[in-house]
Amino acid sequence: MFGTSGIRGPVGEEVTAALALSVGRALGVETDRVVVGRDPRESGETLQDALTAGLRESGTDVVDLGVAATPTIARSVAWENADAGVAITASHNPPEDNGIKLWQPSGQAFDESRRERITARIENEETDLADWDAFGSKVTADHTxxxxxxxxxxxxxxxxxxxxxxxxxxxxxxxxxxxxxxxxxxxxxxxxxxxxxxxxxxxxxxxxxxxxxxxxxxxxxxxxxxxxxxxxxxxxxxxxxxxxxxxxxxxxxxxxxxxxxxxxxxxxxxxxxxxxxxxxxxxxxxxxxxxxxxxxxxxxxxxxxxxxxxxxxxxxxxxxxxxxxxxxxxxxxxxxxxxxxxxxxxAVKQYPIRRDSVEVDDKAAVMAAISDRVESEYDDVSTLDGIRVDLAAGWFLLRASGTQPLVRVTAEARTEDELAETYERAKGLLTEARATVE
CATH class of the missing domain: 3.40.120.10 (Alpha-D-Glucose-1,6-Bisphosphate, subunit A, domain 3)
Structure with a gap:
């Protein structure tokens, strides 16, 4: 449900008011006061209303920032002495998308364990709804x-x-x-x-x-x-x-x-x-x-x-x-x-670098096939995120997008000729993996 950038996807398909309500209820289990704001997408107002409803019916007080920059929302968690912050935004995605990103009082986004905790509550329909006379309040604020x-x-x-x-x-x-x-x-x-x-x-x-x-x-x-x-x-x-x-x-x-x-x-x-x-x-x-x-x-x-x-x-x-x-x-x-x-x-010495994205049907299966091949052919391999191979002349990285059905290809070398060879190695691995899986 949560990627590295929170929840993000097409409105009405992956991102709905029902989902926003569920996130609000799940977050309300562990919070007393939450800051909520959004970017200017028209769908954001409805999603914010739904999420706020979930928080308030859980007894959580809400500080409504309206339209605000995500860093303003994240900083406002501490300014408002709140337990968490929520940005309704799809960041740089196209207008038909929207999303939900959660913030800690330090300004840091929810880490993996916190995201997993919210996800588990949503999937298990775990809530802590307040009595009719103990709903949370809502106040507005402007921290721009x-x-x-x-x-x-x-x-x-x-x-x-x-x-x-x-x-x-x-x-x-x-x-x-x-x-x-x-x-x-x-x-x-x-x-x-x-x-x-x-x-x-x-x-x-x-x-x-x-x-x-x-x-x-x-x-x-x-x-x-x-x-x-x-x-x-x-x-x-x-x-x-x-x-x-x-x-x-x-x-x-x-x-x-x-x-x-x-x-x-x-x-x-x-x-x-x-x-x-x-x-x-x-x-x-x-x-x-x-x-x-x-x-x-x-x-x-x-x-x-x-x-x-x-x-x-x-x-x-x-x-x-x-x-x-x-x-x-x-x-x-x-x-x-x-x-x-x-x-x-x-003053910054730059090297030729190439970045590309390839759409795939099953990015997990494609990446698994690439991993099997790379592990047997290369010595200097990192799997910190995707598969990075360091070569004498440069490096290449193949990694699945966290938000889209894509595998991203990055290659860099110290000369154009070396870049061409390095990039073709990476692209060849991806092509062969797609043929095997798809």
Whole structure:
């Protein structure tokens, strides 16, 4: 039921009001006070109402944040002295999807054991419904400004910049508010909240952010920022309109956040460029499975100063254990105010990397077939998340998507020729496994 990013899927099929009610009842068994908010998707209001009903009939008090960024919701759990938080969101997924993600008071998403506990209660129809006169209360609150004030306190921008913020019709207006308070000249793009995402698809990729890149590159803007629908992700554009890769942003933010001898948590599909750039400053990397919940778990460990994913999730454990796209935007603006991002990018030695996704009928069976083949042919194999094979010239990773019927293929090498060979090895394994299983 719960993937690494919570519950997520098509509304009316996998995600329904009945499911939201069940999650509310299951969470209500162990909570007295819960913060609930949502991204702008139209289905979110109904799902939030259903989940809130499940909580309140369990005797749990609810703090309703309405439309809010996911990091705002996660941070509000502690601000409201609550036991948990719930974000009704499908993050960067298309508008027909929605989902439910649960948060701890630390700002960290529910870990595997907590997710399993909620799932078991739902499957066993375990509830603790209150008497008719002991239902929980509901109050409304708005913590967007609280979030912005927290970012202003956490970041110092030496030379205010001209920044374009592409909100993506999502809930990330807090970024514009914080940057404005930090003294920047802020222009917004796709700032009207609209869960159908008319301005661009929600996921902030290079293809989806061409308008942002063109606007930044054709004006005197110093930086472009892009969020997804719930603003847990952040991607960026340099002053000349170049869309920064997630690996480069990870390398830059990680090197700024960590000191010599400390560690940065990165998922298994991260580029060698990150490891090499951090190693120059005597900063180690520690690998995690793909998913911000795993990066957050690693970031909570002693000696880990930062965690990030190339997809756009960034975590500063001393601030919060949730991926905070607005905080990342402000941190990146602070770096750009000292040295232009294009110059910083040039200092990160990059290698050719290729990422692809292949739709499959039975991803578990395909991955099992790949595992059997790889274990017999390669020596340096990691199964931390999917199957990663390290070679002399580079590496490749085959892993099943946690939310879609896909197997993701990532390959990297130090030269284009070596990349072609490495990628073909990985793709060949996947093709043969599909033929065996399907």
């Amino acid at each position: 400004s609280s979030h912005a004030e927290t970012l202003v306190e956490a970041v110092e921008i030496e030379q205010p910049l001209s920044v374009v913020v592409d909100v993506g019709n999502g809930a990330g207006s807090v970024t514009a508010e914080a940057l404005d308070e930090l003294g920047c000249d802020v222009e917004t793009l796709n700032a009207q909240e609209d869960g159908s995402f008319p301005g661009r698809p929600s996921e902030p990729t290079a293809d989806n952010c061409q308008s942002l890149a063109a606007l930044v590159g054709s004006t005197d803007a110093d930086l472009g920022i892009a969020h997804d629908g719930d603003a847990d992700r952040m991607r960026a554009v340099t002053a000349d309109g170049a869309f920064l890769s997630g690996d480069v942003i990870l390398a830059l933010l990680g090197r700024e956040a960590a000191s010599a001898g400390e560690k940065v948590a990165v998922p298994v599909d991260t580029s060698l460029a990150v490891e090499d750039h951090l190693a120059e400053a005597d900063i180690e990397t520690t690998r995690t499975p793909v998913g911000d919940v795993y990066v957050a778990e690693a970031a909570s460990e002693s000696g880990v100063a930062f965690g990030g994913e190339p997809s756009g999730a960034w975590i500063w454990p001393e601030e919060t254990l949730c991926p905070d796209g607005p905080l990342a935007a402000c941190k990146l603006a602070a770096l750009a105010s000292q040295i232009p991002l294009a110059d910083r990018q040039a």
